[in-house]
Amino acid sequence: MEYNFSKLEPKWQKYWEENKTFKTNDDFSKPKYYILDMFPYPSGAGLHVGHPEGYTATDILSRYKRMKGFNVLHPMGYDAFGLPAEQYAIQTGTHPATTTQKNCDNFRRQIKKIGLSYDWDREINTTDPKYVKWTQWIFKQLYNTWFDKDLKKGRPISELPIPEDIKAAGKKAVQEYIGEKRLAYYDNAQVWWCDSCKTVCANEEVLTDGSHEKCGHQVIRKNLKQWLLRIPHYAERLLEGLDDLDWPAGVKDMQRNWIGKSTGAEVDFEIDGLNKKLKVYTTRPDTLFGATYMVIAPEHELVNEIVTGDKKEAVENYIKTAALKSDLDRTDLAKEKTGVFTGRYAINPVNNKHIPIWVADYVLMGYGTGAIMAVPAHDTRDFEFAKEFNIPVICILDPKEAEEREAILSGNKCWTEDGEYINSASEKTGLNINGLNKSAGIKKTVTWLAEKGIGKATDNYKLRDWLFSRQRYWGEPFPVIHWEDGEVTLVEDNNLPLQLPELEKYTPGESGESPLSNAEEWLNVTDKNGRKGRRETNTMPQWAGSCWYYLRYIDPHNEESIFDVEKEQYWMPVDLYVGGAEHAVLHLLYSRFWHKVLYDLGIVSTSEPFQKLFNQGMILAFAYETATGAKVASDLVEEREGKYYHTETGEELRQIVAKMSKSLKNVVNPDDVIDKYGADSLRLYEMFMGPLDERKPWAENGVKGVYNFLNKAYYFFANTNNIVDGEEDKETIKLLHQTIQKVEHDIENLKFNTGISALMVFNNLAKKKGKVTRQTAETFAKILAPYAPHLAEELWSIYGNNKTLAYEPWPEVDESLLKENTHQYPVSFNGKMRFKLELPLDMPKDEIEKTVLANENAQKWIGDKTVRKFIFVPKKIINVVVG
């Protein structure tokens, strides 16, 4: 009776498929549970061992919830637009759809081999025209929505009030006005361009080192006409919404940081000799008295007016140089501060002092107002700049006990912490905040500014408009036509989806033309009046399809609408969403934004899409490096007595943990693992490796470990000679119920590693006992089922059941069996455990004390010392303090 997984597993996979065991019905009478995986990009390389990690976790929970009586929605699909298929098309001429189809088929085959309980009738694919139709439809909703700042919500563009003066200016002005309000708009934008991918990319896709997230090449700035989405309108809503979500704190933090809210004030400065005001944004209006100069960004619109005659040349040169610099150079912190004086002065409103206006590239046009007031005494950047250019430094916060107080007070050192205000009063203007603390100082100054009409409290966000178009072929076409008279119209709903044209060549243009501009026939359109137009040639980014896929699973075949209203109300929100942390600010922020727009429009019923989020940790691999840190491919490493050596040079190597990579030859393919050990072993090992949310290295010996467990479990539980009738042994039934409880608790908390350990412990005991009752065996099969479903189904059928155990009720824990009458107490002396003593749980404390102190073992530890204290914690510990 051998554990023949290679026969047993396909048998049950076939059974599940033929019986549609995991087909989800929209039975609204049952409690629902929507459990979602981040769907994969079907790459040509096939599944990586990282995929089954999250997928197994959600599968265990799905199977468990079904047994608990829930109606479970657990679907799978493919995020199939993307560059690799297109690049392959450029090289070989194969249509990306063909490559994509092939890869999806391979992914499906691999996923099915793991025995995951998806409802395959709900499979979706973002490249499917039936899906694209609704992605384009959502784009149209975004285009036709404006954000009402008073109501703090998106509203249909038809409800946008048009000011009278705009109306009076004519149709074109009205169209322009509306265009400025739409959540999706087409305009010139300073964008990130990847010269390797020949496409633009979003801020979120540019890594810290200025490289493109997809390919690693440095991105550059370009000015191109692009589609953008006004996600900053939703900044506050996206921020507030985080509070009620059951998400990892780290991901919430990352989103908060990315949104980057800061609270401060806008202040208008008069410009000496110019009838204009210079508006700055500051988080510290209370430090106005310390403002000794101002800085405007080189791109600031007032630069040319501010600069005085004799400084014109110097300023122009500086602006030119700044424009040539790459953004990476400009934002390099190590760089020395540069800047030029404009020759003009602003008037500090709190004390009427004239302060010089400088142009410097450390002030960015994209944040705040592109102009700052500089307070060198209390801002390190301003201090650096002031020292470089000999600008006065006025200390306005007394550092009190600080070591270098004198240096700070005299303006020779920067002080960025709090203190009491000094030098912060002016008889001319009547403002005095001396002696106040920070919050009072801010409050008083802002009130004063507001009363004078020269400033007001404002919030600022780092979040920028989302660049939403790409110069690629393999993406959703925008349902947009640009007409020769300048009008822009959208493709009618009944003409959606707007499908991609067939192309001979997929190569993008050198300077940012999409490959679609080659599709003459598709491109040019004429309306019924003979007016000519061109279709939009950009396509949507890959994020578009993944922004809303969780909604389509609810009703994937609906051709009439995006989904059925009742079904959406039943299934949403997603109860648990599992995936990698790399999407913390990309997909997860974009999705939330779209969802909130759809919510405002009354299309979805929840304000947030994903109630609970869980990030699985990355699966790494052991790798080897020489003493100098050079990496060595795994096939050149041999192990001798626990040490590692280079097979060619004989050099001793160090074992490290690193990402799996082709070059290190340590990539693990799930297919190989399944062939060798079976799907249940793969599932079990990935869950047994360690906590789901931590990164951990793959070790094949670990797979052998769980394989041994399954082998032993099969050997014992599949042997009907070991399964008897009658009453269960006391120790066995007690452990069984402890195990049910532990496994249940651990599944609910996604702590699968310890749940598996509990199953192993029970298996070890059963084997030792040699016999269990049929009821025990069936219970064991049930609690094993979420983890190792193939083996569990096999055992279940061996016990004579002729239908799947997928919907068998989860075993109830019999609390009475878990009750203890005695407890084995560890007895400690001065905190050090010395011996154990079994005592009744109902024994009163004083009697326990007597019993313990009278104990022979205890006497040895007390000796001639005095018992100072006796600590007794019921069901925990006894500690005797002697001395």
Add this chain to the structure above:
RNA sequence: GCCCGGAUGGCGGAAUUGGUAGACGCGCUGGAUUCAAAAUCCAGUUCCGGCAACGGAGUGUGGGUUCGAUUCCCACUCCGGGUACCA
């Protein structure tokens, strides 16, 4: 720099609200089985000393609170992730 996370045997990792550190698995050691090996089974396995009983040390480092700290507090080191002239 700032924000988050982590550090426990030879290895992956366990340890409800502070209460027996090292569950479970791997590896290793010894034994059984075998002509032999693999597989399997049994026993042992934190380190140091000891045949053992047992004793001492021990959860990155240094300090603190406590009868008692892997767990709480303070200061640091190292590793991972995010982010950065954001005013």
